[in-house]
Amino acid sequence: MNEICREHGINQPTFYKWKSKYVGLDVQQLPKMKELQKCIRVVGLTPDQIPNFFRKAA
Template sequence: MKTSRFRGSQILGILKQAEAGAPVPEICREHGISSATFYKWRSKYGGMDASLMVRLKELEDENRRLKKMYAEERLKAEIIKEALEKKA
């Protein structure tokens, strides 16, 4: 998964510039991001502070780990099921 070149505090700073009234195209040009990226960030992080953003990242990481664990366990169960069917 590609990581962002911007940290959470930088993203929040960019969003606060827009809230202060700076035009979005100018902000995007200044920071070298696309308008689609800006609006994606605004929908995901709009109204958050730094502590909420950190918590969101932690929850996303935990969710990713749990999905991986589930996939591995499901694969093990399928292998065991196939082995038992061949044995019987």
């Protein structure tokens, strides 16, 4: 684990954060996830507002 993190220039907490965030996603789903994150930043939502935003939009 240490070697992988060192090779990619990240620390272990970052690795585990990314792992928990992206586990189970297919390669095809990653661009969609990044686009969604970009849209959320543009709209200016905080993490606690995101579930409510999608409930209202549905």
